Amino acid sequence: MRQKKPLTFCNSVYNGSQSGEISMKGNIYTDQKCPVCDGKLVHNERKGGCFCKDHPKIAATARFRVKYGREIHRRFDDYQTAIRFLTGIRFRDDEGTLDTKDYRADCPYAFDRLAYEYLKEKTHLKSYRHTERFMESAIEFFGCTNVKAIKGPDFKRFLKTLKYKPKTKDNCMAVIKNFFRWYLVEEEILQPYQLPRFPKIEYEMGWRKLVDWETQDKILEHLKETETLKTWLAVDMLRTYTTLRPGDIRKIRKCDIDFKNHVITIYHPTKLKDKWKVVRILPEHMQIIEQLEKQYPSFPDVLFFRHTHGKPWGHSRMYDAWKRACNALGIDGVDLYGGTRHSTTTELAKSYGETAAKEATGHQTNKAFNRYCQVQGERAYQMAQVVRSRKKKHG
Numbered sequence: 001m002r003q004k005k006p007l008t009f010c011n012s013v014y015n016g017s018q019s020g021e022i023s024m025k026g027n028i029y030t031d032q033k034c035p036v037c038d039g040k041l042v043h044n045e046r047k048g049g050c051f052c053k054d055h056p057k058i059a060a061t062a063r064f065r066v067k068y069g070r071e072i073h074r075r076f077d078d079y080q081t082a083i084r085f086l087t088g089i090r091f092r093d094d095e096g097t098l099d100t101k102d103y104r105a106d107c108p109y110a111f112d113r114l115a116y117e118y119l120k121e122k123t124h125l126k127s128y129r130h131t132e133r134f135m136e137s138a139i140e141f142f143g144c145t146n147v148k149a150i151k152g153p154d155f156k157r158f159l160k161t162l163k164y165k166p167k168t169k170d171n172c173m174a175v176i177k178n179f180f181r182w183y184l185v186e187e188e189i190l191q192p193y194q195l196p197r198f199p200k201i202e203y204e205m206g207w208r209k210l211v212d213w214e215t216q217d218k219i220l221e222h223l224k225e226t227e228t229l230k231t232w233l234a235v236d237m238l239r240t241y242t243t244l245r246p247g248d249i250r251k252i253r254k255c256d257i258d259f260k261n262h263v264i265t266i267y268h269p270t271k272l273k274d275k276w277k278v279v280r281i282l283p284e285h286m287q288i289i290e291q292l293e294k295q296y297p298s299f300p301d302v303l304f305f306r307h308t309h310g311k312p313w314g315h316s317r318m319y320d321a322w323k324r325a326c327n328a329l330g331i332d333g334v335d336l337y338g339g340t341r342h343s344t345t346t347e348l349a350k351s352y353g354e355t356a357a358k359e360a361t362g363h364q365t366n367k368a369f370n371r372y373c374q375v376q377g378e379r380a381y382q383m384a385q386v387v388r389s390r391k392k393k394h395g
Contacts, residue, residue: 166203208338255300
């Protein structure tokens with residue numbers, strides 16, 4: 001007679017014995033042995049423990065191990081915790097949501113492990129230094145916690161440990177959101193429906209303190225008297241060409257300067273997705289650039305704004321010089337960016353209208369045109385001339 005196949009219930013298998021016992025996937029073991037016969041203590045799920053076959057009243061009291069397939073192995077101090085864990089694993093396997101990697105000893109879904117992998121993908125970013133700093137803070141807090149176990153309240157507790165201002169906390173959470181929403185979903189570690197709820201951080205942006213043109217002139221004159229000519233030139237270019245940022249100035253190389261046509265090409269400009277932008281330079285600035293190049297000649301690929309010994313300027317070079325001048329003149333609370341680009345833009349808007357000021361800063365552009373032509377507009381050059389002509393009238 002043909003033998004019937006055993007009945008299956010998800011991961012449970014009816015063994016066909018007279019006792020009607022159902023053999024479930026996974027089991028509990030113990031390292032303890034029978035103190036009478038030194039025999040193994042075998043798991044009996046119905047009796048709720050691990051017992052000796054020859055001495056049924058002797059049961060294990062500790063050192064339990066749960067094995068589920070080849071990948072899941074866990075140790076427990078008591079039987080009740082072990083059986084709850086095994087029951088939960090069986091349930092998740094039955095409903096199709098079990099991921100054995102969640103329980104591996106090498107913790108492949110640990111936050112710190114995946115965070116470092118994420119940072120490797122972000123080394124090309126200009127903001128990598130900040131991204132790394134924020135992720136390091138999160139790594140210190142979450143450690144080897146499984147990313148699937150991190151929920152919204154955990155982020156709130158994490159934010160309380162940070163000594164940042166609200167805006168910086170929001171920037172930190174933006175990096176972590178990118179880590180979860182982009183990297184973990186892209187790598188299929190999390191499904192979109194598994195993403196945690198991220199806390200919303202309320203903050204209000206502060207206003208930069210500005211100066212009028214007369215005060216700006218005094219600061220620049222003091223810089224010209226007390227700092228190097230190249231330092232003064234860099235700051236004067238920031239206040240004259242309002243499309244430029246400090247990061248743009250520092251990355252200018254000799255080969256980026258077109259001495260014949262009086263233009264400078266900025267490759268990979270700060271805060272822009274464009275690959276380059278071209279700024280028209282006034283004749284008097286170009287004369288100073290030519291003078292400095294003759295005084296300190298260099299190879300084409302060398303940075304123009306550098307120390308005399310060849311080392312590139314640091315991030316705070318212009319800022320520190322600006323603050324020294326402000327302190328000497330008794331001007332408080334005006335940073336480099338507010339005192340140059342923001343102040344010039346505001347003054348231009350007062351005299352020539354908001355549209356002209358926006359054109360000068362490059363904030364109002366034709367995107368389709370910019371994809372093919374990155375040269376600064378004629379209007380911006382006219383506004384640069386306004387800044388210089390006004391200084392000559394009042395100088």
